[in-house]
Amino acid sequence: MTAFPLLHDPATTAASPLDTAGDLLSLLRATDTEPRPDLQLEALMLAVAADLPVLLWGEPGIGKTAALTQLAETLDLPLTTVIASVHEPSDFSGLPIVGDDPARNGVPMAPPDWAVRLVEAGHGLLFLDELSTAPPAVQAALLRLVLERRVGSVQLPPGVRIVAAANPQSSAADGWELSPPLANRFVHLPWVHDHDVVIRGLGGTWPRATLPRLDPERLVSAVDFARRAVCGLLEVRPTLVHRLPSGEVRRGGAWPSPRTWEMTLRLIAFATAAGSSRDVLSLLVRGTVGDGPGLELLASMDRMDLPDPEALLADPTAIPLPERGDRRQACLDGVVQAVRNKPDKARWEAAWAVLAHAVETGPPDVVVVPATTLAALRRDGWEIPVTIDKLAGAVALSRGADRAAARTAAGAR
Structure with missing residues (x-):
């Protein structure tokens, strides 16, 4: 509970109208916090912990x-708090101060007072507010501050974290689009209101912000997983390494570059070590490299966790299949693709055993497409395995349901 003492003691002093007003304001400011799931707040805390x-x-x-x-x-x-739009470029790049012998010692760039206070404190949270109202010259001066943490001739200490806020251009006062170099230095997070959170907060209780707890035993594996995820995607999709959007609006948001892929790698490692949910990781990844590349990376990470198709072909029932439908579908597609890459009668029959096991342990509809594709891989002389009988009913039922749904939709039209 945030406590605000009353401005006066009503029992001993006579209250003026402003004193009573101050007491009422103190009571209104007294709020509490509670643990509450909040995806955007968790994503913000994780990015701050990763020092991005x-x-x-x-x-x-x-x-x-x-x-x-x-x-x-x-x-x-x-x-x-620094309102970027009301500052000059020299407030971030430093003011030139002429010394005793400028020809010998040069002209140092003196930092503003807020930067000096951060250096003296050794830590702090620098909040760059109204960033979208900063003119291009100020945005250019902010480049070194955001990336290198330098203001004039001083270096901000490692304990300083940087968070900025901006309004969309449609709602910003004399707003500007962010320049691509500045936008590419941030993790972009959409900030929207949650109806239940607002109602609960106005009642006096807001969600509590907590730093993610990193598991010390998962640090090494988290870094390895993050590197394999990012490098694995960029190896097969080299055009995603650097892709500057064509539109000015999209350039002012998240887009892929070597810098933002390095930021993404760091965020994946932190999210993995903290055991964060996929929804939180999705916010962070898409806010760093953009929606398209981010979704490709998330899909690639899902495939990394799938069972090895060769291991399933070696023993179709030994390894549990994924529970989630889309991941199970991807797993079965991978088994069929492995047979396609290396066709063999024994492997073809083993793939049918994997599909039969999938029907026995989960919904049958995910088997329809892999079974159709696998049937097309049959070579002359390959006898139809007995296990295919287990699939016939499921496939027929699924196809019958699809045809019924199509007829219903056509009738409605």
């Missing part, structure tokens, strides 16, 4: 500043 600059996109009044205030309190960091 984060940019929150949301409409005015959505609660971005309140979230940053709570974040600073949770991390016990002093909050330094």
Whole structure:
């Protein structure tokens, strides 16, 4: 509970109208927090823990500043707010100060007072607000601050985290699109309101921001998994390494580059070590390299966790199949593709055994497409295996259901 003491003691002093108003304001500010699942807040905390600059996109009044205030309190960091649009470029690149002998010693670039306070404190949360209203010259001056953490001639300490907020251009006051170099330095997170959270918060209880707990025993495996995921995708999709969007609006958001792939790798490692959900990881990945490349990476990561098709062909019932329908479908497709790549009668029969096991342990509809494809791989002289009888009813039932659904839809039209 955040406690706000009353401004005066009614029993001993006479209250003025402003004193009473102050007491009422203190009571209104007294709020509490509670553990509550919040995907966007968890994604923000994970990115901050990974020491990556984060940019929150949301409409005015959505609660971005309140979230940053709570974040600073949770991390016990002093909050330094800088409104980018009301500063000059020299406020970020440094003001030239002429010394005694500039010809010998040069002209140092003096940092602003807020940067000096952060350096003296050794840690803090730097909040760059209203970033989308900063003119291009100011955005250019912010490049070195966001990436290298340098302001003038000083280096911000490692304990400083950077979070920014912006409104979409349609709702920003004299807004500008973010320049591609600046946009490519951030993890972009959409910030929207949750109806239940707002109602609960206005009642006095807001969600509690907590740092993710990293499992020390999973650190090495998390790094290995992140590297295999990113490198595995880029090896087969080299055009995704660097893809600058053609439209100005999309250039001001998340897009893939070697820099953002390195950021993505770090986020995957942190999310894996923290045991974060797929939804949180999806927000972070798509907010770093964009929706298209991000979804491709997530699909590739799903395939990484699938059973090895060769292991299934070697023993069709020894390895449990995935429970989730889309992952089970991908697993069975992988088995059929393995037979296609290396056709052999024994492997073909083993694949039918895998499909029969899938029908026995899960929904039959995911078997229809792999079974049709596998049947087309039959060579002359290959006898139809007995296990295919287990699939006939399921395939016929699934196809009958599809035809019935098609007839119903046609009748409705």
